[in-house]
Amino acid sequence: MSTRATDAADTRKAARERQMRRRRRRVAIGALIVVLLAALVLLVPRVILSTAAVDAAPAGPGVVVGGVYERAPVAQELPVPQLAVVAAAALCDEPAVQAALAARDDEAVVEAAGGGESFRAAVIAGAAPCISLSDPARRWVVVDKLRPLSPLDYEPANLGSLSQVTSLNGGHLRQDADAALSALGAGAAAAGVGDVAVLSSYRSYRTQVSTYAQHVDDEGQAVADAGSARPGYSEHQTGLALDMVACGRGCGGLDDFGATAQGQWVAQHAWEYGFIVRYEDGYMGVTGYESEPWHLRFIGPALAKAYHDGGFHTLEDFFGLPPAPDYAG
Numbered sequence: 001m002s003t004r005a006t007d008a009a010d011t012r013k014a015a016r017e018r019q020m021r022r023r024r025r026r027v028a029i030g031a032l033i034v035v036l037l038a039a040l041v042l043l044v045p046r047v048i049l050s051t052a053a054v055d056a057a058p059a060g061p062g063v064v065v066g067g068v069y070e071r072a073p074v075a076q077e078l079p080v081p082q083l084a085v086v087a088a089a090a091l092c093d094e095p096a097v098q099a100a101l102a103a104r105d106d107e108a109v110v111e112a113a114g115g116g117e118s119f120r121a122a123v124i125a126g127a128a129p130c131i132s133l134s135d136p137a138r139r140w141v142v143v144d145k146l147r148p149l150s151p152l153d154y155e156p157a158n159l160g161s162l163s164q165v166t167s168l169n170g171g172h173l174r175q176d177a178d179a180a181l182s183a184l185g186a187g188a189a190a191a192g193v194g195d196v197a198v199l200s201s202y203r204s205y206r207t208q209v210s211t212y213a214q215h216v217d218d219e220g221q222a223v224a225d226a227g228s229a230r231p232g233y234s235e236h237q238t239g240l241a242l243d244m245v246a247c248g249r250g251c252g253g254l255d256d257f258g259a260t261a262q263g264q265w266v267a268q269h270a271w272e273y274g275f276i277v278r279y280e281d282g283y284m285g286v287t288g289y290e291s292e293p294w295h296l297r298f299i300g301p302a303l304a305k306a307y308h309d310g311g312f313h314t315l316e317d318f319f320g321l322p323p324a325p326d327y328a329g
């Protein structure tokens, strides 16, 4: 073979090889495209299906509405309440909660639970069997017309005279409530709204027997029940409740309190000291009582903060309890 012939053959060979390489490349690219398409065909429906499965998943934790446990609507399924409930599930297993309960340090219990809102969520979810809303010695006790004290003639321990705020009738409060009241009184004075005093604080079962009987005598039972608790059904018997009046040269009465500078300040700031205005205007259908801007109930700063921040108006709603507009019998 001549050199030219050899060159020509080499050239043809090289051309064939280039053609083969191009063909292999096209085949490889084609195969890659087929694989990618196959992957798309296989994976996309799964992604769509799994998204649909999330959408169709059953509603998460339920909520207690008016004492009835209901599935939470999808719109309410925000991550925060779910997390709170999850955290709450183990609340009673938390060593810090157990220790605080044993020490009867209610504020530490709520703090160990992760704060007032976590505590509330746990109780509402039924995830805190170690917390009883019926224990009259606890700051979270709920007393209303469907929830009498137990025992009916319960007497609190650690009652004391009021240390800072004037008591017009020489009354007593639980010492933790009194300390908070002292701070509230100082806060009102510092805010420049004037002095406050306490007209009525702890009332024993025995006292309530005569107080209620007097109301019934004066007003008839229906009117008495709208404004005064039957014996064993009064928050005053816990040592955690008080009726406040405003004082200037003298002290006003209960009915005046809501309109005074002190009354308005208390409505806005009592929670900062651990108190709530227990019977607000417009909630008689839940609490069973007409508006009483003077009646403060101590629940402790952590719970009062959650109550305020959550925009609650009744302790019944706060703890997911049924409305108590009237006595059961």
Ligand SMILES: [Zn+2]
Binding pocket: 236, 241, 242, 243, 294, 295, 296
């Ligand atoms: Zn009262």
